[in-house]
Amino acid sequence: MKTYMVGGAVRDALLGLPVNDHDWVAVGATPEEMVAAGYTPVGKDFPVFLHPQTKEEVALARTERKSAPGYRGFTVHADPGVTLEEDLMRRDLTINAMARDVDGTLVDPYHGQRDLEAKVLRHVSAAFAEDPVRILRLARFAARFADFSVADETTALMRQMVDAGEVDALVPERVWQELSRGLMEHKPSRMFEVLRSCGALARLLPEVDRLWGVPQPEAHHPEVDTGVHLMLVLDMAAQLNAPLTVRFACLGHDLGKGTTRADELPRHIAHEARSVKLVEAVCERLRVPTDCRELAVTVAREHGNVHRSGELNAAAVMRLLERCDAWRRPQRFAELLLACECDARGRTGLENAPYPQRARLQRALDAALAVDTAAVSADALARGWKGPAIGDAIRNARQAAVAAALAG
Incomplete structure (x- = not known):
């Protein structure tokens, strides 16, 4: 059995980025041999194990075969005969299809390092078309690595996937998962640009897609x-x-x-x-x-x-x-x-403009929240007021505080 670090950890290390999570692949082992070596099985859909010391996940090298529409429609095959190159071929992008041996040797059968240097997002193989989630993942990576371009042939392949209806088979949870992660990247606009470029945005978020080409008053929106x-x-x-x-x-x-x-x-x-x-x-x-x-x-x-x-x-x-x-x-x-x-x-042109409304309204709320409502209620009760009258007293006190804050 040999183990290799794979995927994002290899990519980020080559880019000089911090590496927080490590993914490992084991080649030449059976599930029984992994357990005998002290690994704890945790995978449900395919063999994944926890390392006995580090507790990091180690997956058996595997291949996948499309068996039904959508991202769930796969048959997974894992056995000691699956090679590292075969495992890497099933991955989405060349920059994610690299591995490192325990001695540090880079294994890069699909030229991911070259694409990193050229700043290109490119699919590894035609198997990319079998999983529509990969369109969303690629768009998310475009938002993270905003200066990377998408290879023309990859954009063309994604268009074919959209036309074939693959995107329509995505379940809401996976769409939200990738969308939310993409929104939190460095440049979210790139995710939407990529989704528009292949027609996926019109299928997934037509409410957003239809905004392009809609004019606004130039006086307010340059x-x-x-x-x-x-x-x-x-x-x-x-x-x-x-x-x-x-x-x-x-x-x-x-x-x-x-x-x-x-x-x-x-x-x-x-x-x-x-x-x-x-x-x-x-x-x-x-x-x-x-x-x-x-x-x-x-x-x-x-x-x-x-x-x-x-x-x-x-x-x-x-x-x-x-x-x-x-x-x-x-x-x-x-x-x-x-x-x-x-x-x-x-x-456009207003990126550094002040926005005093935010501070003004926050100041108003803070002043209103500072009102001692218990004291106002007690005073109202002492005056013999009841029910709605007490509520009105609290509201009037808050409004007075707001007025003072706005005037200050």
């Missing part, structure tokens, strides 16, 4: 095109180290602009309400986690009001805070403000 604006917003979210909740909310904030009637362009009256419905549909279809869903709906509904909040008085700001459930969910309100800043700065 980039004009709504799809271009969305990509700038996502990259601004990455630049500001926004969490996934904020990045997903940015993705959905303007979906309603894709359904504006032609005779209403380039204005987008009431697009917020349309965006809310479309965001809810996307979340339902992809089974998006609740925290992402709730923030995305709130941002879609309220981002215009936040942008205009410099014109709002204390009473109007109070209504905004109440609609956003800011008393109970102050962290979500802070994320709403961050998403709105990403939206405002995700415009």
Whole structure:
């Protein structure tokens, strides 16, 4: 038996990036021999074991054969006769199909090092077409390695996969898994560019795909095109180290602009309400986690009001805070403000523009939260007030605090 380090650990080491996880492949062993050597079996779909000392995963070299549509339709074959080269051939990209021997020797049968140096994402073999998840993975890698290009033949192969309906067989959980990981990469816009280039975005997220070519008023959006604006917003979210909740909310904030009637362009009256419905549909279809869903709906509904909040008085700001459930969910309100800043700065030439609305509204919320509601309630009770009157007293105290904060 021989073991080799494979995949991302080899790639990242060659790129000079930190390596946090190691993947290993064992060649020339049976499951029984692995157990006899002290390895603990953990794999369900194929033989994977934990190393007796390091507890890192070691998989037996294996091949795969397509047996049904979608990413689950594979028959796995693992035995001592499977070579390292055969195992590497089943991998997605050449830059992920390299291995290192325990003595440090690089094993690179598919020229991954050459593609790393040329900064190219290229499929290893025609087997790439058997797993539609690989389109999403490649797009995610494009977001991580933003200066890498996609090989022309790989783009052509992905188009063929989309045309063959392979992408339609993806289950929502895997789409969300890859989408969410891609959103958290260095340059999320690249993921969407790659998905658009092969037609996959129109199948997976038609609500997003239709934004390209939709004009906006140039006075507010120098980039004009709504799809271009969305990509700038996502990259601004990455630049500001926004969490996934904020990045997903940015993705959905303007979906309603894709359904504006032609005779209403380039204005987008009431697009917020349309965006809310479309965001809810996307979340339902992809089974998006609740925290992402709730923030995305709130941002879609309220981002215009936040942008205009410099014109709002204390009473109007109070209504905004109440609609956003800011008393109970102050962290979500802070994320709403961050998403709105990403939206405002995700415009050509305005990337470094100040966004005072965020600080102003945060100051207003902090002041309202600082109100001692127990003391206000006690005072109201002492005056003989009951029920709704006590609630009104608390609201008035909060509004007074908001007014003072806005004036300060």
